[in-house]
Amino acid sequence: MSEPSQPHAHPLSDIDRVVHAPARLIILSQLYVIESADFLFIQQQTGLTQGNLSSHMSNLEAAGYVAIEKSFVGKRPRTLLRLTDSGRKAFQTYVANMRPLLDVLGD
Amino acid sequence: MENPQLSELERRAYRAVVDDGLLDILLGIMLLGFGLVTTTDVDYLPAVILVIAFPLWRRLRSTLIEPRIGHVGLHASRMSKIRRGKRKAMALFFLLTIALIAFILLKGSLGSQSMDLRSIIVAVVLGIPIAAGGFLLEMKRWVAYALLMLAAGIFEHVNGLANATGLFLSGSAVVASGLFLLARFLYRHPVPPNEASLDV
Numbered sequence: 001m002s003e004p005s006q007p008h009a010h011p012l013s014d015i016d017r018v019v020h021a022p023a024r025l026i027i028l029s030q031l032y033v034i035e036s037a038d039f040l041f042i043q044q045q046t047g048l049t050q051g052n053l054s055s056h057m058s059n060l061e062a063a064g065y066v067a068i069e070k071s072f073v074g075k076r077p078r079t080l081l082r083l084t085d086s087g088r089k090a091f092q093t094y095v096a097n098m099r100p101l102l103d104v105l106g107d
Numbered sequence: 108m109e110n111p112q113l114s115e116l117e118r119r120a121y122r123a124v125v126d127d128g129l130l131d132i133l134l135g136i137m138l139l140g141f142g143l144v145t146t147t148d149v150d151y152l153p154a155v156i157l158v159i160a161f162p163l164w165r166r167l168r169s170t171l172i173e174p175r176i177g178h179v180g181l182h183a184s185r186m187s188k189i190r191r192g193k194r195k196a197m198a199l200f201f202l203l204t205i206a207l208i209a210f211i212l213l214k215g216s217l218g219s220q221s222m223d224l225r226s227i228i229v230a231v232v233l234g235i236p237i238a239a240g241g242f243l244l245e246m247k248r249w250v251a252y253a254l255l256m257l258a259a260g261i262f263e264h265v266n267g268l269a270n271a272t273g274l275f276l277s278g279s280a281v282v283a284s285g286l287f288l289l290a291r292f293l294y295r296h297p298v299p300p301n302e303a304s305l306d307v
Contacts, residue, residue, distance in 0.1 A: 033117035034182050040299065041177025045120065073169070078178065095110070 018063045019094040023048055024056050028091045031066065031083040039079045057081065065090055118245070120179055125246055127172050128288025133160045134237070134252065135285055138278030141233060142271040175296040192243030200236035207232045226273045230260030233274075252281050 019028060026046045031037070037045075043053050060066040065087030069080040083091070137160065140152045181189070210228065234253035241249025259273035259280075 029113060029116060030120075033113050034120050035180035035186075037120075037179040038173075038177045040173075041120075041123070041179045044176050044296075045116075045123070073178075080178075080180075 014097055016090055016094050016097075018059065018065065019090055021056070023052060024060060025094075027053070027056055027060065028065065028083065028087065031081060032088065032091050036080050036082040039081065042081060060087070063087075063090075117182060117185065121181060121185055121245070123176055124179065124181065125244070126288065127168075127292045128285040128290075129164055129167050129172070130246075131248070131252075131285030131288055132282055133164055133285075134249070135278050135280070135282030138233065138256070138274055138281055141229070142274035142278055145229070145271040145274070146269075172292070174298050175293070189244060192240060195243060196236045196240030199239050200233075203232040203235060224264065226260040226263040226270075227257070228260075229271075230256045230273055230277075248284070252277070252284075255280055 019025060023046075026048070027042060030042055030045050039053070039057075042048075042057075043050065046053065048056070057066060057068070061068050065084060067082045067084050069082070071078050071080065133156075137153060137156045140156045144150050144152055207229070234256040237256070238250045238253035241247060241253065256273070256277040259277040261273075262268070262276070263271075263273035
């Protein structure tokens with residue numbers, strides 16, 4: 001999670017480091033555009049390996065950004081992943097914080 | 108989605124749901140059903156196909172598609188767009204079907220010239236909702252299917268072919284296209300070997 005910014009802190013110090021990691025950013029952006037998905041769908045769409053996705057998903061769950069529901073469809077287990085409200089807000093804040101920085105770098 | 112990259116991600120997720128060819132196969136079967144109606148007495152067939160199509164699609168998706176690419180619940184905005192598109196296409200279909208039934212009931216008094224054009228009329232009546240549905244649901248190939256139906260209807264009319272040949276031709280082509288898409292999908296997405304470990 002982000003720490004409070006200092007008076008002359010670098011703009012990047014405000015960036016949420018949970019969101020900032022490339023793999024987690026990919027996962028969050030994928031979950032942001034859908035309602036929910038199971039593990040396999042996110043894996044297929046992001047191209048991450050099982051271990052990598054599982055580990056990042058645990059971090060995101062610990063941060064309260066992703067909710068994980070386990071259920072059964074018939075006899076098959078299904079792990080449904082969903083962005084929480086705070087996860088959605090964190091992603092929006094991240095994008096809002098990064099945009100001006102990237103705009104300046106683009107000039 | 109206001110961001111183009113996010114919109115593209117959302118579109119990719121949506122395409123994963125509609126690009127497996129199953130809907131195309133069901134559409135083709137429905138066209139063949141309509142063809143059978145005009146050549147036989149089984150006039151309830153399209154209604155039967157319409158009623159079983161959606162549950163069948165869901166069943167096939169959960170047994171054939173989801174073990175390969177997983178399950179996704181689309182975003183609320185996409186779902187409402189799909190619902191609106193489906194409602195409009197169905198309304199158009201029922202409106203045109205009523206018009207077609209009225210035409211069939213009145214065909215005795217409409218004269219032989221209108222009857223000569225029946226293959227084109229049927230293609231238009233079925234093709235317009237299919238094209239509209241394809242356009243509204245961002246499945247552009249369905250617009251191509253509708254054009255194919257019209258071309259087949261014209262071909263039937265110009266060559267004086269047997270009744271419903273155009274529907275059989277276009278229905279078979281749509282089924283073939285769906286089967287091609289499904290085969291390509293199955294080839295590109297094998298079932299992951301260790302499904303049980305796909306867990307967090």
